[in-house]
Amino acid sequence: MRTIDKRLKVTRRNFLKSGAAAAGVTALATGTVVIDPNGAWAMSAKTLKPDTMVTLVRMARDLYPHDRLGDIHYARAIEPYDAKAGADETLKRLIEEGISGLNQAAQAKHASPYAAVAEEGDRVALLKSMEATPFFQKIRGDMVVAVYNQPEVWTKLGYEGSSAEHGGYIHRGFDDIDWLKDA
Amino acid sequence: MAAKFDLNDDGVVVIVGSGAGGGTLGNELAQKGVKVVVLEAGPRVEMEEFVNNEWESFSQISWLDKRTTSGSWRVAKDFAGLPAWIVKAVGGSTIHWAGASLRFQEHEFKTRTHYGELAGANLLDWPITLAELEPYYAKAEYKMGVTGTNGIPRLPGNNNYKVLAAGAKALGYKEFHSGNMAINSQERDNRASCQQIGFCFQGCKSGAKWSTLMAEIPKGEDTGNLEVRSDAQVIKIEHDASGKVTGVLYGDKAGNVMRQKARVVAVAGNSIESPRLLLNSASTMFPDGLANSSGQVGRNYMRHTTGSVYAVFENPVHMYRGTTMAGIVRDEAKLDTSRGFAGGYEMETLSLGVPFMAAFLDPGAWGRGFTSALDGYDHMAGMWIVGEDMPRETNRISLHATEKDKFGMPIPNVHFDDHPNDVAMRNHAFKQGSALYDAVGATRTIHTPPYPSTHNMGTNRMSAKASDGVINKHGQAHDIKNLFVSDGSQFTTGAACNPTLTIVSLAIRQAEFIADQMGKREI
Numbered sequence: 001m002r003t004i005d006k007r008l009k010v011t012r013r014n015f016l017k018s019g020a021a022a023a024g025v026t027a028l029a030t031g032t033v034v035i036d037p038n039g040a041w042a043m044s045a046k047t048l049k050p051d052t053m054v055t056l057v058r059m060a061r062d063l064y065p066h067d068r069l070g071d072i073h074y075a076r077a078i079e080p081y082d083a084k085a086g087a088d089e090t091l092k093r094l095i096e097e098g099i100s101g102l103n104q105a106a107q108a109k110h111a112s113p114y115a116a117v118a119e120e121g122d123r124v125a126l127l128k129s130m131e132a133t134p135f136f137q138k139i140r141g142d143m144v145v146a147v148y149n150q151p152e153v154w155t156k157l158g159y160e161g162s163s164a165e166h167g168g169y170i171h172r173g174f175d176d177i178d179w180l181k182d183a
Numbered sequence: 184m185a186a187k188f189d190l191n192d193d194g195v196v197v198i199v200g201s202g203a204g205g206g207t208l209g210n211e212l213a214q215k216g217v218k219v220v221v222l223e224a225g226p227r228v229e230m231e232e233f234v235n236n237e238w239e240s241f242s243q244i245s246w247l248d249k250r251t252t253s254g255s256w257r258v259a260k261d262f263a264g265l266p267a268w269i270v271k272a273v274g275g276s277t278i279h280w281a282g283a284s285l286r287f288q289e290h291e292f293k294t295r296t297h298y299g300e301l302a303g304a305n306l307l308d309w310p311i312t313l314a315e316l317e318p319y320y321a322k323a324e325y326k327m328g329v330t331g332t333n334g335i336p337r338l339p340g341n342n343n344y345k346v347l348a349a350g351a352k353a354l355g356y357k358e359f360h361s362g363n364m365a366i367n368s369q370e371r372d373n374r375a376s377c378q379q380i381g382f383c384f385q386g387c388k389s390g391a392k393w394s395t396l397m398a399e400i401p402k403g404e405d406t407g408n409l410e411v412r413s414d415a416q417v418i419k420i421e422h423d424a425s426g427k428v429t430g431v432l433y434g435d436k437a438g439n440v441m442r443q444k445a446r447v448v449a450v451a452g453n454s455i456e457s458p459r460l461l462l463n464s465a466s467t468m469f470p471d472g473l474a475n476s477s478g479q480v481g482r483n484y485m486r487h488t489t490g491s492v493y494a495v496f497e498n499p500v501h502m503y504r505g506t507t508m509a510g511i512v513r514d515e516a517k518l519d520t521s522r523g524f525a526g527g528y529e530m531e532t533l534s535l536g537v538p539f540m541a542a543f544l545d546p547g548a549w550g551r552g553f554t555s556a557l558d559g560y561d562h563m564a565g566m567w568i569v570g571e572d573m574p575r576e577t578n579r580i581s582l583h584a585t586e587k588d589k590f591g592m593p594i595p596n597v598h599f600d601d602h603p604n605d606v607a608m609r610n611h612a613f614k615q616g617s618a619l620y621d622a623v624g625a626t627r628t629i630h631t632p633p634y635p636s637t638h639n640m641g642t643n644r645m646s647a648k649a650s651d652g653v654i655n656k657h658g659q660a661h662d663i664k665n666l667f668v669s670d671g672s673q674f675t676t677g678a679a680c681n682p683t684l685t686i687v688s689l690a691i692r693q694a695e696f697i698a699d700q701m702g703k704r705e706i
Contacts, residue, residue, distance in 0.1 A: 001342075003499055004561065063549045064541075066558060124550060140549055148541035148557075149238055158561025159503060159537040162235035164388040168378030169341075174505030177342040179498040180349045180623065 077146035098135025202275020205451030206395025210403035211694030225271035233386030274396025281508035285680035341505030492616030528570030
């Protein structure tokens with residue numbers, strides 16, 4: 001059967017807004033957030049604190065962890081919050097206060113900000129404890145759309161997206177399953 | 184050439200809505216020489232404009248006007264503002280439907296007789312029988328080009344179907360095939376053959392799938408007797424001192440309120456909007472809303488006992504390739520109360536793309552239990568359960584006490600509580616669905632709760648007696664003889680099958696009746 005090449009092509013699109021590249025998880029004083037030892041992406045934040053953006057990206061991965069997805073895909077899902085928060089004071093407060101609460105809980109339990117808590121299980125327990133909050137529900141509800149609405153994520157998960165322009169699947173494997181004994 | 188009628192032309196039939204009921208009725212009447220104005224709340228989006236992208240398409244064609252929900256159904260918690268997943272565009276929900284075209288079984292027109300008195304259910308026999316509707320089912324199947332009828336070959340089964348069929352065979356099921364689908368398996372009626380595109384829900388881009396947008400409306404327009412006015416949301420139906428309806432008020436794209444006069448009004452806005460309109464048309468003469476002397480307008484809302492089973496396999500399936508719903512197992516649709524519930528259910532192939540799978544697989548879920556299932560996306564097969572749910576008086580559409588839309592019309596609230604029979608049926612179907620996939624080696628099966636309702640039925644139901652329902656056997660209001668209901672809200676009960684074929688059949692039959700009654704000056 002026709003299977004899919006799940007490798008992504010390397011492109012400059014991996015840089016979101018600015019072209020910085022550095023190692024590790026860092027929030028620079030300039031408002032630019034840089035993550036990834038391979039220099040894969042960076043973004044600049046105008047409204048939300050850079051630390052907040054870094055924490056949100058960590059949270060997005062902890063909510064919807066796919067080990068085959070790079071941070072870039074979670075960062076893309078988070079990035080629009082900065083502009084939205086710039087236009088919406090209530091959202092800005094919801095996010096900053098939510099992140100602040102998450103960090104306080106992390107400090108109390110692990111003497112560390114959330115994004116630096118080493119064990120995923122510990123971070124998940126922190127998220128679980130705030131599952132009922134409007135902040136958590138807002139981020140979760142947005143992420144389940146934003147993380148999975150990216151064509152590169154579709155490729156990674158083996159989904160081919162739009163097909164009409166390729167003539168559908170009538171000649172591209174709609175019935176090519178070959179492992180059923182009795183199909 | 185599409186007609187253009189004057190607002191003051193009181194000789195026209197005004198149809199509210201252009202979907203399976205309204206679009207079909209409009210064309211059928213136009214073919215008989217009746218002048219028709221179809222008022223469609225949504226825009227006209229043509230086939231070329233449809234997009235193979237779930238969220239983008241959702242924004243393009245869905246009915247997204249605010250609605251509220253209440254009741255114990257899970258949709259009220261997961262999708263509080265989206266009780267139904269239906270379309271606001273010319274063609275209505277025939278843009279979105281998957282094409283499954285099944286006839287009711289004989290007993291499904293007589294549920295009160297066969298199922299008896301079920302506590303908490305408001306069962307009633309239809310005022311028509313299968314035998315009476317059969318000639319119209321035949322006409323509808325021919326019109327729509329349903330595969331497996333009229334010598335039309337069935338669609339080839341896709342990968343998702345092959346898994347379903349192998350599992351069905353292993354379980355000992357007997358009646359399974361690639362469906363009776365209103366999707367061309369070969370060129371027919373100036374529409375192309377299915378290209379196995381896989382985005383049936385987003386509007387078929389090859390035109391292979393029957394819809395009123397592609398088939399009925401253009402044919403009706405060609406007669407010169409049909410005008411489809413888009414972006415026209417009907418707010419109120421008006422009547423005279425004798426109680427006959429005289430026309431409608433509608434809001435247009437610019438926000439103006441217009442009055443279209445009418446000789447006859449037929450309501451076909453789907454089962455949430457149709458009762459909303461009748462309720463909002465209350466007057467001194469009809470204080471509880473039009474056609475509501477029975478108090479049944481908005482009640483007995485049904486949405487089928489749905490659910491999905493997704494299964495992950497060791498090897499790839501690529502279920503999203505090809506026709507979404509061309510696969511069915513019918514063995515559980517039979518009448519067999521030994522299973523612990525009345526009514527039956529179909530198992531139909533279904534797939535969602537990654538964006539919608541994430542949204543609907545287990546709404547609200549997060550963490551590795553959830554994401555590990557999506558990691559198996561390309562190894563998944565899926566089915567949808569379509570079962571008969573019980574009508575309940577308390578499951579109803581009502582007008583919101585305070586919230587109004589941009590035309591000042593109260594928004595609808597949709598209240599639904601599962602009947603214990605619905606729950607028993609869903610649990611049985613989940614178990615059988617898992618067993619089916621386990622029989623072909625599933626490593627994991629997932630029981631997905633109901634999506635926002637696509638099959639909305641019953642809120643203006645047919646009844647023999649005026650005290651039991653809203654309309655008679657022709658869809659004519661018991662209370663007002665030039666007022667009709669022409670969509671799925673007519674359904675007395677919902678049967679274990681996708682409703683569109685029955686809506687279309689009823690519309691063909693109703694067109695004969697309306698034309699006859701107009702000819703006799705009865706209306």
